[in-house]
Amino acid sequence: MKVAFFSTRKYDKQFFTKNNAAYNYELEFLEVPLNRHTVPLAKGHDAVCIFVNDQADSQVLEELAQQGVKLVALRCAGFNNVDLKAAAALGIKVVRVPAYSPYSVAEHTLALILTLNRKTHRAYNRVKEGNFALNGLMGFDLHGRTVGLIGLGKIGLVTAAILKGFGCKVLGYDIAQPAEANEIGVELVDLDTLYAQSDIISLHCPLTPQTHHIINSESLNKMKKGVMLINTSRGALIDTKAVIKALKSEKISYLGLDVYEEEADLFFEDKSEYVIQDDVFMRLLSFNNVLITGHQAFFTSDAMQGIVSVTLQNISDFEEGKALKNEVLP
Structure with a gap:
């Protein structure tokens, strides 16, 4: 699995790289947010991993589908930034982290x-x-x-x-x-x-x-x-x-x-x-x-570990064709 991470910071790369040793996915960390201008960067990836301020509207999702992306993995609980109806129509699965810490x-x-x-x-x-x-x-x-x-x-x-x-x-x-x-x-x-x-x-x-x-x-x-x-x-x-x-x-x-x-x-x-x-x-x-404060309430080492663990497991479940217990449906 090749996964493009958008809106990443040093701590994202640190935690995901360490925990990815158990999965051996190809992870690409991008600092830019996902939006209509940056969506071409997802080309060649099977999945994208996004955060709270990334935009996965219908136009972005259509381009992701054209590029062969089949999974949008939210590394957060909220999903209001994803057009769930458009994702379902395009055959793109959406998963999230419903609870971390x-x-x-x-x-x-x-x-x-x-x-x-x-x-x-x-x-x-x-x-x-x-x-x-x-x-x-x-x-x-x-x-x-x-x-x-x-x-x-x-x-x-x-x-x-x-x-x-x-x-x-x-x-x-x-x-x-x-x-x-x-x-x-x-x-x-x-x-x-x-x-x-x-x-x-x-x-x-x-x-x-x-x-x-x-x-x-x-x-x-x-x-x-x-x-x-x-x-x-x-x-x-x-x-x-x-x-x-x-x-x-x-x-x-x-x-x-x-x-x-x-x-x-x-x-x-x-x-x-x-x-x-x-x-x-x-x-x-x-x-x-x-x-x-600048959206830091979630920002503890315990919460980060929880977010990373659930996100990677969500991706693994998708890859192996298992039931997606954290799937978000329209």
Whole structure:
């Protein structure tokens, strides 16, 4: 099997090369993302392996099919960047990594919550400059606060368990209403109740047509004044312009993001020597109560090992004609 990896970084090559010893596939690592301009680079390969910001729309998939590519292997859980109907029509199989380390994203969620609350990032910079004043650094106890989780998959449930350890009351909304939520002590509620009662709201649901901009002007109006909003899931769950208005009106007092709706042109790259042209993103950065990380919640050695292992096994199952347990269907 010859596999072309798009949007790869040093760590991708390191982990996949090491684990490929058990498979002996021909792996080609490309730094460029997959899109309509770069798809010719897949020529001569049996499969492509892509990440969250690669684009596998109908045009890209048609060209992949013409080149003989039979498999699109996502090394991530999300698949909103793949036209699944087009892939099925072209006979291209799509597989993903449905779960790697839910602890990585859940723990990063708590890192954002704690940093925003206790302002440790600001305190760090102050102390480095010899400023030990506490003005402006006051936080609140998480113990006894109400946290609403939208999405109770593996990551949401792990997040809930951690928050229960802090002594939080945890509300949850998920169309599947998993039984594990009750075992953890999550109170299942509707969205309106979650919005109205939560001091902190954290997003852990997939991006679908139903969840696109689930956080918008209408839902924001239903939240408590001074709410903390966290998103470590998918950027387009949030209407960014509506959130900016809510920050200006102080409806939102804390915003923590690891994802951004238009992140494809920003994240995973060093832009420090360039003027960032995204005015909406730069407006977000202007608020001192906003904390943004560059889609790093998944980025632990444990999660990387899980992603690599499942991805290579997905490719192996395809090659050997086995059932694809991680196949994504339209």
